[in-house]
Amino acid sequence: MEVNAAVISGKTLFIRPTSMYIQNAILDATEGTVFNDVSDEKLSDKINEWLNDAKFDNIFLPLCFGNVLSDFNGLRLATHIRCTKSINQLSRIFIYGFIGLDYLITDEYFNILKTKNVILIPFSKDAFSAFGNKNENPLTQEELTTELAKLKLDVPGNYFDSHHIANEWGIYQMARNAGIDISEVEGFDKNKFNKLYFKWLIAKNRLEESIPDVQKKEQIEYAERLPGLKVLGKIDVTKFHKR
Structure with a gap:
C-alpha cells in the first residue's frame, strides 16, 4: 500500500474528483476538485480559477470524472487547458486512470494524447513519481499551433450546419x-x-x-x-x- 506522498520536482497542481481519489497524492501539491458539471462553461470557469494566478510545472488530472465515467472527461479537460490562454497553457499534463489506450482510441479527444507533454499514466503514487520526475523538453509557444493541429474536433451538435x-x-x-x-x-x-x-x-x-x-x-x-x-x-x- 502506498502511504507516502509522491515527491516531484517543480510546482504541481493535482486535480481530483470528489470521490474515489488518492489521498496525500503528491507532496506540497496544490489541489483542485472537479465536480459532476462537465459543461464547457464550467470547465472554462475551473481553468480560470486554477491556472491564471500561480505557475505550475506539472498538472495531474483524472481521466474519469463526471456523471458518466466512461466519457473520459480528463481528455476533454486536458484539451481545454491546451486551448485556453493562461500562464499554464504549456505546462506538462499527466492524465491518470485505470484505463489503457485501447479503450480510448474512439474518443473524440483521444488525439490530445498524441500532442507533446500530455501523457496518460497509471493511477498510483509510484507512477506519479516515475513520470513526474522524467526530464522532458518543454512545450513552446511556437510548437503549440502544430500540436493543436493534430486534434480533430467535431462541430458542436447544437449548430445546424x-x-x-x-x-x-x-x-x-x-x-x-x-x-x-x-x-x-x-x-x-x-x-x-x-x-x-x-x-x-x-x-x-x-x-x-x-x-x-x-x-x-x-x-x-x-x-x-x-x-x-x-x-x-x-x-x-x-x-x-x-x-
Missing part, C-alpha cells in the same frame, strides 16, 4: 481585425467562445495574440480606401435579419 459556424466565426474574426472586443458586439453571446470547438479554432490559429500596431494601422488605411459601407463603433448584430 457549417454556415452557422462560419457566420459566428466570421463575426469573431471581423471584430478582432477591427480591434473590437467581442464582448462589445451587441446581441452576440460571447460565451459561445467558451465552447471547446471555438477555443480550439482560436488557439490553433493563434488568434488570441494581439494584432501588431503596424498591422492595425495598415488595415485601417486599407479599409479607408475601400468604397462602400463603413462600420464605426460597436456592431449590433440584433439589427440583422436571421434567415
Whole structure:
C-alpha cells in the first residue's frame, strides 16, 4: 500500500474528483476538485480559477470524472487547458486512470494524447513519481499551433450546419481585425467562445495574440480606401435579419 506522498520536482497542481481519489497524492501539491458539471462553461470557469494566478510545472488530472465515467472527461479537460490562454497553457499534463489506450482510441479527444507533454499514466503514487520526475523538453509557444493541429474536433451538435459556424466565426474574426472586443458586439453571446470547438479554432490559429500596431494601422488605411459601407463603433448584430 502506498502511504507516502509522491515527491516531484517543480510546482504541481493535482486535480481530483470528489470521490474515489488518492489521498496525500503528491507532496506540497496544490489541489483542485472537479465536480459532476462537465459543461464547457464550467470547465472554462475551473481553468480560470486554477491556472491564471500561480505557475505550475506539472498538472495531474483524472481521466474519469463526471456523471458518466466512461466519457473520459480528463481528455476533454486536458484539451481545454491546451486551448485556453493562461500562464499554464504549456505546462506538462499527466492524465491518470485505470484505463489503457485501447479503450480510448474512439474518443473524440483521444488525439490530445498524441500532442507533446500530455501523457496518460497509471493511477498510483509510484507512477506519479516515475513520470513526474522524467526530464522532458518543454512545450513552446511556437510548437503549440502544430500540436493543436493534430486534434480533430467535431462541430458542436447544437449548430445546424457549417454556415452557422462560419457566420459566428466570421463575426469573431471581423471584430478582432477591427480591434473590437467581442464582448462589445451587441446581441452576440460571447460565451459561445467558451465552447471547446471555438477555443480550439482560436488557439490553433493563434488568434488570441494581439494584432501588431503596424498591422492595425495598415488595415485601417486599407479599409479607408475601400468604397462602400463603413462600420464605426460597436456592431449590433440584433439589427440583422436571421434567415
